Structures are given as C-alpha cells and as structure tokens.
Amino acid sequence: MAAALGDPVRHALESVLDDVRDRTDGAVADYIPELAKVDPDRLGAALASTHGIVHEAGDVEAEFTIQSVSKPFVFALAVDALGLAEVTKHVDLEPSGEPFNAISLDEASGRPRNPMINAGAIVMTSLMAGDTADAKFDAVRAGIERFAGRDLRVDEDVYSSEASTGDRNRALAYLTRSAGTLGSAVDVATLAYFRQCSISVNARDLAIMAATFATGGVNPVTRERVISEDAARWTTAVMTSCGMYDESGDWMVRVGLPAKSGVGGGIAAVQPGQFGIGTFSPRLDARGNSVRGVATLELLSQRHGLHMLQHHGAPLSPIASLTRDDADGGETVAVLRGEILFSEAEEVLTRLAPLVGDHGCLVLDFTAVTRVAAGSRKIFSALPETMGSLADGRPRVEVRDPDGVLAAPVG
Ligand code: GLU
Numbered sequence: 001m002a003a004a005l006g007d008p009v010r011h012a013l014e015s016v017l018d019d020v021r022d023r024t025d026g027a028v029a030d031y032i033p034e035l036a037k038v039d040p041d042r043l044g045a046a047l048a049s050t051h052g053i054v055h056e057a058g059d060v061e062a063e064f065t066i067q068s069v070s071k072p073f074v075f076a077l078a079v080d081a082l083g084l085a086e087v088t089k090h091v092d093l094e095p096s097g098e099p100f101n102a103i104s105l106d107e108a109s110g111r112p113r114n115p116m117i118n119a120g121a122i123v124m125t126s127l128m129a130g131d132t133a134d135a136k137f138d139a140v141r142a143g144i145e146r147f148a149g150r151d152l153r154v155d156e157d158v159y160s161s162e163a164s165t166g167d168r169n170r171a172l173a174y175l176t177r178s179a180g181t182l183g184s185a186v187d188v189a190t191l192a193y194f195r196q197c198s199i200s201v202n203a204r205d206l207a208i209m210a211a212t213f214a215t216g217g218v219n220p221v222t223r224e225r226v227i228s229e230d231a232a233r234w235t236t237a238v239m240t241s242c243g244m245y246d247e248s249g250d251w252m253v254r255v256g257l258p259a260k261s262g263v264g265g266g267i268a269a270v271q272p273g274q275f276g277i278g279t280f281s282p283r284l285d286a287r288g289n290s291v292r293g294v295a296t297l298e299l300l301s302q303r304h305g306l307h308m309l310q311h312h313g314a315p316l317s318p319i320a321s322l323t324r325d326d327a328d329g330g331e332t333v334a335v336l337r338g339e340i341l342f343s344e345a346e347e348v349l350t351r352l353a354p355l356v357g358d359h360g361c362l363v364l365d366f367t368a369v370t371r372v373a374a375g376s377r378k379i380f381s382a383l384p385e386t387m388g389s390l391a392d393g394r395p396r397v398e399v400r401d402p403d404g405v406l407a408a409p410v411g
Contacts, residue, residue: 007055009047009055010055010056010057012300012303012304013045013046013047013055013056013057013058013300014057014058016045016296016299016300016303017043017044017045017057017058017296019299020043020281020292020295020296020299021043021292023291023292023295024040024283025283025285025291026283026284026285026290026291027283027284028040028265028282028283028284029263029264029282029284029288031165031263032158032161032162032165032263033161033165034155034157034158034160034161034162035065035158035161035263035264038064038264038265038282039062039282040282040283042059042062042064042265042280042281042282043058043059043280043281043292044056044057044058044059044060044061044062044202044203044279044280044281045057045058045060045203045277045278045279045280045296045300046060046203046204046206046207046277046278047207047275047276047277048204048207048208048210048211048220048221048275048276048277048278049211049220049274049275050211050214050215050220050273050274050275051220052220052221052223054204054207054208054221056203056204058203059203059280060202060203060204060278060280061202061204062202062203062280063155063200063201063202064200064201064202064264064265064266064280064282065155065158065197065198065199065200065201065262065264066144066196066197066198066199066200066201066206066262066264066266067197067262067263067264067266068100068116068118068121068197068260068261068262068263069201069206069260069261069262069264069266069267069268070121070140070144070196070197070199070262071115071116071120071121071124071260072115072116072213072235072238072239072243072260072268073143073144073147073209073235074115074121074124074125074128074140074143074144074196075087075115075116075121075124075235075238076143076213076227076231076232076234076235077128077139077140077143077227077231078115078124078127078128079227079230079231079234079235080217080227080228080231081129082127084230084234087124087127088111089111089181090111090123090124090127090181090182090183091111091112091114091115091120091123091124091181092106092109092111092112092113092114092120093114093115093237093238093241093242094113094114094241094242095113095114095241095242095248095249096113096114096117096242096246097246097248097249098113098117098246099117099245099246099287099288100116100117100118100245100263100288101117101118101168101169101172102117102119103119103171103172103175104117104119104120105119105175105176105179105181109179109181110176110178110179110180110181111123111179111181112172112176112181113242114238114241114242115238115242116238116239116242116243116245116260117242117245118168118169118172119172119173119175119176121193122169122172122173122176122182122189122190122193123176123181123182123183123189125140125189125192125193125196126173126176126182126183126184126188126189126192127183128140128192131184131188132188133187133188133189133190133191133192133195134192136184136188136189136192137191137192137195137196140192140195140196141154141195141196141199143226144196144199144209146219146222146224146226147208147209147212147219147226148201148205148208148209149208149219149221149222149224150205152199152200152201152205153199153200154195154198154199154200155198155199155200156198158197158198159194159195159198162194162197162198163191163194166190166194169190169193169194170186170190173186173189173190173193174186197262201266202278202280203266203278203279203280204278205278206266206267206268206276206277206278206279206280207268207275207276207277207278208220208221208276208278209268209276209278210268210269210270210275210276210277210278211270211275211276212226212227212232212276213232213235213236213239213258213270213272213276214270214271214272214273214274214275214276215232215273216229216232216233217229217231217232233272236258236270236272237258239258239259239260239270240252240258240308243258243259243260243261244259244260244261244287244289245261245287245288245289246287247287247289251294254298254301255269255294255297255298255301255307256301256306256307256308256309256310257269257270257271257277257297257301257306257307257308258270258272258308259297261288261289261290261293261294263284263288264282265280265281265282265283265284265290265293266278266279266280266290266293267279267289267290267293267294267297269297271306271308272308277297277300279292279293279296279297280293281293281296315343315344316337316338317347318336318337318338318339318340318344318347318348318369319334319335319336319337319347319348319351319352320335320336320337320368321333321334321335322334322335322352323335329360329361329390329392329394330360330361331360331361331362331363332355332360332361332362332363333363333365334348334352334362334363334364334365335365335367335368336348336364336365336366336368336369337368337369338368338369338370339369339370339371339372339373340369340371340372340373340376340380341373341376342373342375342376344376345372345373345376345379345380348364349379352364356387356396356397360390360394361390361394361395361396361397361398362396362397362398363397363398363399363400364380364383364397364398364399364400365400366399366400366401366402366403366405366406367400367401367402367403369405370405371405372405372406377406377407380399380406381399381406381407383397383399384396384397384398384399
C-alpha cells in the first residue's frame with residue numbers, strides 16, 4: 001500500500017533528498033562496463049513500514065541492478081533453508097575490513113570472512129538448491145521476488161558485461177573451491193551469482209525487502225512469511241557488522257542502521273521492528289558506497305533519531321496503578337500496561353515482589369498489556385504456583401489476563 005499524498009513521511013524523505021541532491025562527487029562504477037551507462041543523476045528513496053505502508057520520494061521507480069544488495073537476502077535464504085550451523089561451515093561471520101572483492105579466506109578453515117563480500121556471497125549462491133547455474137539462479141530469483149513482493153527481471157546487458165569481465169570473481173570461486181567451502185562447480189556458482197547481481201530493482205523494492213527483515217521475516221506488503229525470525233535476525237546482525245564494505249564500523253557510528261550497499265548505487269537499510277529504507281543514487285565513493293545514498297541515510301538518521309542504539313529516555317512505567325483494598329481479606333491490585341519486555345518485567349517483579357503476601361492477595365492485571373515478550377512470559381505465568389497460597393487458601397498472587405497475553409504464541 002502506498003501512502004497518500006500530503007504524507008509527512010514522504011515530505012521528510014523529500015526534504016533530505018533536496019539537501020543531498022547537489023552532491024555530484026563520486027563516480028559510477030565502471031569496472032563492469034555496462035554499469036557506466038547508468039544516468040548518474042538519479043536519486044530516489046523509499047521507506048516501507050512494518051505495517052506495509054510505503055512512502056516514496058524522488059526516482060523510486062528507476063531501475064538499477066541489485067548487485068551486492070542481493071547478498072544479505074541470499075544469505076538469509078541459505079540460513080533459512082540449511083540452518084546457521086551448516087552455513088557457517090562454508091562462511092565465517094566476521095567483518096573483513098577489506099574491499100568487497102578481497103581475497104579474504106581464513107587460512108585454517110578456507111572460509112570466506114563473511115557473506116557480504118564477494119567470496120562469501122559466491123559461496124552462498126553455491127549453496128542454493130539445484131545442480132545447475134539456472135536452477136540455483138531460479139532459487140535465488142524466486143526468493144528475492146518474495147522479499148520484494150513482485151516479479152523481477154534480469155538486466156541481460158549487465159549480466160553479459162559482468163560475465164565477460166568477472167575473472168576476479170571466478171578466481172575467488174576457484175580459491176573457495178580448492179579450500180572445500182564452495183558448494184558447487186565454479187561455473188555453476190559464478191554464473192548464478194552474476195545473474196543474481198544483475199536482477200533489476202528499484203528503491204521501492206529495496207525498502208520492502210529491507211522491511212521484511214524489520215518484521216522478522218514477513219513481507220509487510222504481501223504478508224507472506226519469506227524466512228524465519230531466526231534467519232531475519234541473523235542476517236540483520238551480519239548487515240550490522242559487515243554490510244557497508246570496509247566502511248561498516250564508521251557507518252554504524254554515524255548512521256546506526258544495519259544496511260547493505262551495492263555498486264549499482266542501491267542501499268537497503270533496516271530499523272528492526274520499525275521499517276526498511278531503500279535508496280538509489282549511482283555515484284559511488286572510494287569504498288563503493290553510493291555517495292548520496294550514504295548522505296541520505298545519514299541525514300535521515302540524524303534528523304529523526306533513527307540510530308538503532310539511540311537512547312530514547314526512560315521508558316514509561318509498566319505499572320499504571322497500584323491500589324489497595326482492605327475489604328474482602330485484603331487485596332492489592334497492580335494494573336499493568338503496554339509492552340512488557342525484559343526491563344519492564346524486571347521492574348514489575350522487583351517493585352511488586354515485596355508486596356506479595358504482605359496484604360492479602362496481589363492481583364496482577366494484564367488487561368491493558370499489549371504484549372509480553374516470550375522470554376518474560378514463563379516467569380509471570382509461573383508466579384501463582386511458586387508463590388503458594390495464603391492462610392485462607394487464596395493464592396498469594398492472582399493473574400488477570402483476559403486476552404491471554406501471557407499465553408500468546410511466540411512472534
Ligand atoms: N557484481 C558485483 C561484483 O561481484 C557486485 C559488487 C558489489 O556490488 O559490491 O563485482
């Protein structure tokens with residue numbers, strides 16, 4: 001669903017694009033000859049919320065090749081299908097601090113440093129289902145289409161250009177093959193990988209794809225579960241430490257959003273639980289990141305406090321009221337509210353524990369609680385049993401939970 005005209009989030013995006021539009025430094029990638037033909041002035045950004053609303057500004061329909069932005073999505077498909085233990089036999093998860101095409105293999109294990117650099121990404125593509133390059137690419141494309149929520153085409157010109165100049169990537173594949181970490185023949189992996197990099201997307205697609213990580217693996221627009229919650233969390237973690245080539249550490253300090261960039265000029269950024277952002281601007285800095293894409297995300301993050309480690313101030317107390325009723329043998333009622341994550345559970349239990357049994361029964365009223373985190377549910381639901389009963393046989397703790405938030409399934 002696209003947001004309506006007059007949408008304030010769209011205005012926020014437009015205002016940032018206006019502020020970065022004049023930057024013409026950097027250069028379009030030309031090591032893949034066909035990439036040099038792109039219009040360098042294109043500039044677009046889209047934000048997709050976890051509710052499935054998409055806010056768009058600038059050239060959001062302009063298509064470009066996904067390139068390395070495909071890497072986290074293919075890693076996600078691999079860990080979703082094979083599990084983390086199997087995938088990490090083939091690739092490490094450590095930042096390399098090196099350029100995207102570095103020969104970055106662990107000496108002892110032969111594993112590429114991480115799945116966000118080419119060596120690791122080619123290995124991930126090699127792990128896709130199927131025995132041929134076509135079959136592996138079909139699995140990649142089908143997966144990426146589920147993240148984007150639409151059919152995607154391959155830019156055949158970029159593919160041919162990349163396939164005819166991709167010897168360094170072939171060399172990386174041979175090295176991983178000889179180290180025993182590549183999951184297929186070299187040609188199968190590299191041809192599928194070149195096609196993967198040549199998938200055509202726009203900034204809107206990248207926003208929805210990133211938002212699918214933000215929801216824990218469900219495409220917020222199509223509502224389809226694409227990968228498991230675990231796979232979404234693991235992938236977002238790898239994007240946090242390794243997503244922006246050898247600029248990842250600096251990026252995390254300045255912008256603070258797990259992200260992945262590609263030499264086609266795209267960046268996909270995730271704010272877990274909240275939204276995904278896609279940007280497109282083709283001129284790249286020396287490290288291969290889109291100059292205006294980086295500037296857009298940096299400004300957005302600063303202006304709107306989007307850094308994932310932003311301190312938002314003391315949270316609202318989860319205890320809305322505490323009343324004592326002397327009638328009927330004495331009862332203390334604690335009305336709880338909002339979301340009970342770990343720290344809220346800690347507050348409730350620590351503040352209220354001294355009241356248990358002190359004045360009759362302590363009633364924990366969860367009627368106004370919207371959610372109890374899975375990890376905190378057990379403690380609450382076990383309370384009445386562990387606390388035992390009063391002299392008159394009534395429980396020391398009574399839980400009122402008409403909506404069953406303590407029993408809600410995980411997720
Ligand atoms: N297809 C590109 C390559 O392998 C992807 C590089 C990138 O976007 O970082 O050279």
